[in-house]
Amino acid sequence: MRWKFWERKQPKPDDDTPAPDVASTPPAIEVDLEVPEEELAEVVVGEPALEEAQPRQGFLRFLKERLSKTRQGFLRNIDRLLSGRQTIDADLFDDLEEVLIGGDLGVQTTTRILQELRQSVKEQRLQNPSEIRLHLKESLLNILHVNDGELCTEVVPPPAVILMVGVNGVGKTTTIAKLAYQLKLQGKRVILAAGDTFRAAAIEQLQEWADRLGVEVIKHVAGADPAAVVYDTIQAAKARHADVVIVDTAGRLHTKVNLMEECKKIRRVIAREHEGAPHEVLLVLDATVGQNGVVQAKQFHEALGLTGLVMTKLDGTAKGGVVVSIVNELKVPVKLIGVGEKLPDLQPFDATSFTEAMFDE
Numbered sequence: 001m002r003w004k005f006w007e008r009k010q011p012k013p014d015d016d017t018p019a020p021d022v023a024s025t026p027p028a029i030e031v032d033l034e035v036p037e038e039e040l041a042e043v044v045v046g047e048p049a050l051e052e053a054q055p056r057q058g059f060l061r062f063l064k065e066r067l068s069k070t071r072q073g074f075l076r077n078i079d080r081l082l083s084g085r086q087t088i089d090a091d092l093f094d095d096l097e098e099v100l101i102g103g104d105l106g107v108q109t110t111t112r113i114l115q116e117l118r119q120s121v122k123e124q125r126l127q128n129p130s131e132i133r134l135h136l137k138e139s140l141l142n143i144l145h146v147n148d149g150e151l152c153t154e155v156v157p158p159p160a161v162i163l164m165v166g167v168n169g170v171g172k173t174t175t176i177a178k179l180a181y182q183l184k185l186q187g188k189r190v191i192l193a194a195g196d197t198f199r200a201a202a203i204e205q206l207q208e209w210a211d212r213l214g215v216e217v218i219k220h221v222a223g224a225d226p227a228a229v230v231y232d233t234i235q236a237a238k239a240r241h242a243d244v245v246i247v248d249t250a251g252r253l254h255t256k257v258n259l260m261e262e263c264k265k266i267r268r269v270i271a272r273e274h275e276g277a278p279h280e281v282l283l284v285l286d287a288t289v290g291q292n293g294v295v296q297a298k299q300f301h302e303a304l305g306l307t308g309l310v311m312t313k314l315d316g317t318a319k320g321g322v323v324v325s326i327v328n329e330l331k332v333p334v335k336l337i338g339v340g341e342k343l344p345d346l347q348p349f350d351a352t353s354f355t356e357a358m359f360d361e
């Protein structure tokens with residue numbers, strides 16, 4: 001799955017964008033939209049040009065540019081390693097292990113990949129180190145493919161309910177805005193639930209995005225029970241025949257039991273108020289934290305039963321290899337990736353494009 005309209009609206013690639021410092025980042029209220037409001041309104045009513053499928057080359061180029069830090073870190077090391085060798089031997093595998101672990105693939109995933117590579121070398125009698133590259137790419141693709149998953153945004157009866165969770169500052173609210181933007185472009189009616197009643201200005205931040213996008217937010221006062229906000233949102237969504245509800249939640253550490261319990265309660269209320277919901281429980285993970293993301297994902301998955309992951313900030317990190325590690329260890333699909341701070345910088349995850357963007361020149 002690929003959103004058709006991304007290319008027209010995506011901003012100029014900017015490889016030099018430094019990784020955002022989350023602690024000092026101003027609230028998203030101050031972030032300028034890439035798309036001027038007049039233009040957004042125009043887009044939302046549907047331009048024929050947006051219906052045209054975009055050439056794959058353009059999409060890959062965009063992804064490569066956004067993943068350039070990971071490409072440079074990971075691939076350059078692999079290529080350097082392979083080009084300096086004459087034979088495939090134990091030393092080569094030792095060095096490869098180091099590069100893969102250094103590329104944030106984690107021990108477990110690295111072990112799996114090396115096992116597969118050793119097997120290929122044996123079965124296919126590979127002799128030239130340069131042949132390893134292709135097999136490595138295939139191995140990563142295999143891991144990522146198992147969990148290719150499409151985001152559920154259409155259910156009968158509507159609305160599809162998407163619950164967004166994650167630790168502080170990973171990009172939950174921004175992802176919600178980006179997703180609402182994409183869904184609105186698809187002609188869907190979206191309602192947001194201001195379920196972060198904890199952090200100062202969180203409700204206002206969501207409201208600000210919603211105003212710009214022209215979508216409705218259901219909110220209570222700061223400090224209110226988020227489960228009550230979610231209850232009201234689902235009733236409103238049913239009454240207004242909304243297609244999709246997206247629930248924002250407060251950032252919470254996966255280690256804080258009471259906060260995880262609050263999240264479970266939100267999930268229970270959603271399930272009670274709408275059959276089959278939540279249709280998606282998405283954990284938003286900041287790719288810049290690398291292997292820490294695996295621990296977060298495991299605990300959130302245990303508590304809530306995740307249906308998918310959103311990897312954000314892949315544009316600002318060399319740790320993109322963590323995507324492979326998380327998919328391998330959790331068997332939960334990455335559904336969306338964030339590759340920038342602007343509205344069009346959210347993409348459905350596609351294993352093939354992702355692997356090509358990591359490996360191809």
Ligand SMILES: Nc1nc2c(ncn2[C@@H]2O[C@H](COP(=O)(O)OP(=O)(O)OP(=O)(O)O)[C@@H](O)[C@H]2O)c(=O)[nH]1
Pocket residue numbers: 019020022025026028031166167168169170171172173174175196199202249250251252311312313314315316337338339340341345
């Ligand atoms: N470079 C980059 N920045 C991103 C991406 N996604 C989110 N951000 C930035 O990350 C910062 C935090 O985003 P928020 O959406 O407020 O994060 P949050 O998880 O809602 O934070 P809390 O509500 O405080 O827990 C903002 O400055 C976003 O612009 C991404 O894909 N790439």
Ligand SMILES: [Mg+2]
Pocket residue numbers: 172173174196202248249251
């Ligand atoms: Mg937030």
